[in-house]
Amino acid sequence: MSDMGNVVNTVTLRVNRFAPRPERDRDRSRGGSPFAKKSSPFGGSGASARRRPRGKQWVQDYTLSARPEDTVLDCLLSIKRTIDPTLAFRYSCGHGMCGSDAVSINGTPTLLCTATVKDWAKQPSVSMVDDEGFRHTGDTAVIETDDGDDSGNLGIIELAPLPGFPVQRDLIADIDQMLDQIRRLKPYLQANDELATTDEGKIDVFEYLQRPEQLAKYEQLSNCIACGTCEGSCPVYAGGEAFIGPAALITASRFINDSRDVQAAARMDAIDSADGIAACQSVRACSRECPRGIDVGEEIWQLIAQIKER
Secondary structure, three states: OOOHHHOOOEEEEEEEEEEEOOOOHHHHOOOOOOOOOOOOOOOOOHHHOOOOOOEEEEEEEEEEEOOOOOEHHHHHHHHHHHOOOOOOOOOOOOOOOOOOOEEEEOOEEEEOOOOEHHHHOEOOEEEEEOOOOOEEEEEEEEOOOOOOOOOOEEEEEEEEOOOOOOEEEOOEEOOHHHHHHHHHOOOOOOOOOOOOEOOOOOEOHHHHOOOHHHHHOOOOHHHOOOOOHHHHHOOOOOOOOOOOOHHHHHHHHHHHOOOOOOOHHHHHHHHOOOOOHHHOOOOOHHHOOOOOOOOHHHHHHHHHHHHHHO
């Protein structure tokens, strides 16, 4: 009988780790980004501004048994429970609904719980270097392993914290600045204070119904889970101290396009600034990896058009 059925698949997680050093009183008094405008409504200044912490950085490999259909989150939980309890990462629902486990996988911002080993594991490449130490363009060999290979090596997955945010520890990024920016834009429905009633004095619930075409204008935008993958992909956003960022703009657009909201003009005024919508360079990198399927770049472009037309 063949021993192929006894082959155990393994995968290597190459994790960029970070351990912050204790903060001193002198460090607390230092300001934030020198590029942030002090007058910006979207960023802080002085001691209240966020800055990147200092500490020890290193890369650590973990090799463990895994199935191709396992998620990267499954692998990290296995490491946490059986190999290294000090490894830090964040997650909650595990089903792509909360957005708390966004990291960089192989350089791409995405969610740990939706990324599978078979989709993200890659085989290591070996550079073909000549005797003088030079590598010619295109001279890169790839070590290939077949599914039936006796080694059972599925490949390597490189993990790093979400780009554009300060790192708290290992794979945990500090996204508070992004959430604060969203809160400043009042992410809730602001309807008028008049309560519609029927002739009998009861609440007229039908007064608040929307037509399908009205719902379609913002329904997809309401699926945003504020995971930060669009911010991590944006080349303009960096820590949130200046550019408001695509996540906050999507939140604003969701209510601007809601026919029940009466503060559309005020919402447009809030983002119509140098650090707001004007800072977007329309690169559209924010659209590539949205886990909820929102075309972030297109929505922001439509928002720019709305502001210019008013």
